[in-house]
Amino acid sequence: MRRLPILNGIAALMVVLNHTVSYGFNAMFFWTDRYKDVSVPTFEAIGTLPYYFLFAIHHLAEFAIPAFLFVSGFFLAFTAKGNSEGINSDLLISRIKKLIAPFIIWSIIVNVLLLRRLPPTIDEVLRMYYYIPLIAQYYLLSPIIVAIAKKRWFLLLIGSAFLQIGVEIITLLQLLEIGYPGQNIFVLATPVWFFPGRLFYFSIGVLAGLYQQKFFDWVRKYQWIVLASMLALLVLSILEYLLVSQLTGIAWLVPHFSGGIKALFATSLVICFFAFPDIKVPFTKELSDLGGKSLGIYLVNTPAIYLIAYSMYFITPWALGNQIVYQSVLIAAGLGIPLLMMEVLRKPSIRKFYTFILG
Amino acid sequence: MDTKETIERFVVDELLLGDRRSKIDPDKSLITSGIIDSLGLLRLISYLEDQFGLSIKDVEMVPENFETINKIQSFVNSKVGEL
Numbered sequence: 001m002r003r004l005p006i007l008n009g010i011a012a013l014m015v016v017l018n019h020t021v022s023y024g025f026n027a028m029f030f031w032t033d034r035y036k037d038v039s040v041p042t043f044e045a046i047g048t049l050p051y052y053f054l055f056a057i058h059h060l061a062e063f064a065i066p067a068f069l070f071v072s073g074f075f076l077a078f079t080a081k082g083n084s085e086g087i088n089s090d091l092l093i094s095r096i097k098k099l100i101a102p103f104i105i106w107s108i109i110v111n112v113l114l115l116r117r118l119p120p121t122i123d124e125v126l127r128m129y130y131y132i133p134l135i136a137q138y139y140l141l142s143p144i145i146v147a148i149a150k151k152r153w154f155l156l157l158i159g160s161a162f163l164q165i166g167v168e169i170i171t172l173l174q175l176l177e178i179g180y181p182g183q184n185i186f187v188l189a190t191p192v193w194f195f196p197g198r199l200f201y202f203s204i205g206v207l208a209g210l211y212q213q214k215f216f217d218w219v220r221k222y223q224w225i226v227l228a229s230m231l232a233l234l235v236l237s238i239l240e241y242l243l244v245s246q247l248t249g250i251a252w253l254v255p256h257f258s259g260g261i262k263a264l265f266a267t268s269l270v271i272c273f274f275a276f277p278d279i280k281v282p283f284t285k286e287l288s289d290l291g292g293k294s295l296g297i298y299l300v301n302t303p304a305i306y307l308i309a310y311s312m313y314f315i316t317p318w319a320l321g322n323q324i325v326y327q328s329v330l331i332a333a334g335l336g337i338p339l340l341m342m343e344v345l346r347k348p349s350i351r352k353f354y355t356f357i358l359g
Numbered sequence: 360m361d362t363k364e365t366i367e368r369f370v371v372d373e374l375l376l377g378d379r380r381s382k383i384d385p386d387k388s389l390i391t392s393g394i395i396d397s398l399g400l401l402r403l404i405s406y407l408e409d410q411f412g413l414s415i416k417d418v419e420m421v422p423e424n425f426e427t428i429n430k431i432q433s434f435v436n437s438k439v440g441e442l
Contacts, residue, residue: 001417002405005398075397079390079422094393213417288405292398346376354376 001212004071007273009287011067012294013335016301018061020330022254023309024054027320029252034317043251050323058254059238059262065131066201066266068294072135073145073205080146081210087146092139102359103132106299114303123191130193131298137195138202149206160203163196168260175248175257204267216274223275230272233265293342296358300338308333362411362439363432369406370428374399385428400425407431413438 028045032038045051080087110128111119119125126133138145148156167190173180174187190197208215219226240261245253281287290297308330312319319325345354360368363385370383374394389395395403403425404415413435424434 001420002401005401008398071397075400078397078420081421088388088391090388090391091393094391095396098393216417288398288402292402294398351376 001216003274003277003281004074005288005291006281006284007067007270008071008291008294009289010273010291011064011071012290012297013287014061014064014067015294015298016305016331016334017057018064019301019305020327020334021054021058021061023305023330024050024323024327025058025252025254026309027326028054028323031313031317031320034313035321046251054323059234060269062258062262063266063269065198066263067270068131068298069135069138069198069201070205070208070270072138073142073202073207074209076139076142077146077149077206077209078212081212086143089143092142095139096136098355098359099132099136101356102295102299103129105357106303110303110306114306123193126193127191128302129299133193134195134198138199141195142206145203145206146210149203149210153207153211156203157207160199164198164200164263165260167197168258168263171257172244172260175244175250200263201267201270204270216277219271219275220277226268226272226275230265230268233261233268237262237265293339296342297335297338299358300341301334304337305330305334362435363428365410366407366428366431366435369403369410370394373402373406383428385432387428388426389428390422390426395425403431407435411435411439 027034028051029041029043031040032042032045033040038044076087076091079091107125107128111117111125119128145156148159170183170186170190174183237259240259241253241257244257244259245251248256250256312326312329319329342354342358345351345357367383367385370389374389375383383389383394390400404420407413408415415438419434423430425431
């Protein structure tokens with residue numbers, strides 16, 4: 001249990017990396033003409049060392065949202081333990097209330113101030129910070145989820161996995177242009193911010209929190225199997241990506257398809273984190289501190305990276321072609337600007353705005 | 360500083376961002392009021408271990424022990440008594 005804040009800290013770091021790497025790919029494929037005499041988009045960088053480097057980070061960074069959802073599920077189940085009435089509704093309301101103002105403020109900042117547009121659909125409003133509507137739905141559903149977890153844990157495990165992988169299959173069939181009756185409704189009903197798409201991650205957290213001792217004993221007992229499964233799923237998830245990319249003919253698949261096996265890989269990576277308690281994680285204190293600031297980092301890093309990336313596009317286009325320089329600057333901005341903002345907002349004269357702005 | 364004050368100071372400094380105007384009812388639930396979240400709870404546990412030289416076992420990490428300032432105080436006192 002003591003590893004939860006460290007896990008959250010690593011996830012916060014991974015959220016930043018996920019975004020910086022996305023801009024790295026952007027510079028590689030769509031902004032190439034800023035530093036090279038080519039027409040864009042160009043995918044000639046696929047297969048190069050910088051590409052594989054970014055790809056590997058992106059693949060690992062995928063575990064950020066699963067880790068956040070696992071920790072949230074764990075804590076909610078923890079509060080319900082030994083409580084026959086389940087989860088306290090005041091707790092749920094206070095958690096959701098804390099998320100609403102920052103979500104509105106940052107959605108406005110990103111959409112109106114940075115992108116200078118009004119999102120045309122509700123989907124686009126919710127998509128930007130999709131973790132917030134997603135976690136709010138899980139909070140609302142948690143009394144049901146915890147009740148099922150208490151009575152039929154296996155049903156929850158299988159049911160949530162089935163739903164989540166089902167959503168990936170819907171996306172996959174759409175990409176492969178394989179039609180079926182009611183396809184449009186299924187596609188419309190499964191946006192990224194809607195609860196079935198990430199339900200498995202939250203449910204695993206609930207189960208781990210509810211059956212804490214059994215869960216930790218189990219992962220430690222089968223630690224080598226857990227590790228081997230994680231490695232096998234890593235390989236399989238890469239093969240899945242390559243296969244789908246080939247079948248769809250889309251060279252740059254990441255923005256379109258998350259991956260069914262990748263979801264299992266991300267889960268196994270989270271579980272693996274608890275399987276080896278004797279291995280000391282470096283920078284424990286720093287990562288735990290970061291974990292406590294994860295919501296603020298999640299909210300602020302997106303506009304921070306956006307601003308710096310676009311500034312570099314205009315001011316230092318040569319840097320877009322050097323991923324070491326580009327990534328270093330973006331990571332520093334994606335992490336440094338949110339942390340700086342948190343420090344500033346802790347000052348007594350403006351402290352009252354902190355919860356409003358950063359949750 | 361006694362046990363209760365030490366706990367209150369942590370809650371105010373770390374969980375309420377140092378807002379000393381906030382007066383917390385010692386019987387108010389820190390969990391349901393949203394003052395303490397998952398990570399806040401674990402930070403509190405680490406703080407209590409460091410501050411009072413305790414070793415809190417996983418089985419003792421249950422909501423009943425950390426629900427309110429008074430409950431945390433009772434739990435800490437019982438642990439200190441075991442030392």
